[in-house]
Amino acid sequence: MSPNKHGETMFNRIRHFSQRRRASKQWHAACTKNDVTQIKKPPLILKGTNFSEDLQNTAIEVTNQALEKCGIENEIASFIKLRFDNEVGPTWHCIVGRNFGSHVAYESFIHFTVAKVTILLFKCG
DSSP: OOOOTTSOOHHHHHHHHHHHHHHHTSOSSOOOHHHHHTOOOOOEEEEEEOOOHHHHHHHHHHHHHHHHHOOSHHHHHHHHHHHHHHHTOSOEEEEEESSOOOOOOOSEEEEEEETTEEEEEEEOO
């Protein structure tokens, strides 16, 4: 590469630009302890259910635990299904995803969205 009239090569100009861009993305102030406690849980949107209120609360609690512990949708669904099988009794089915269609026969169900993920938990037979 040939230097320009100021003696800079193109590589050096790009490198300096990248360093300035990285520096501008850094945090300007650290979070205080009070800021951390103010982080809110994502809103829950209940789309439909025939669960009792206690069972709804159990489903939401188990789902929050699954979202904290599991990384992918398949793991979240397995976690919720196994916990409901153990705590409420068999046989539960769980569908977790961002975009899916469904048509199921059920004995009891809950359908809700939290953290941009939709959960359909149902029992049949």
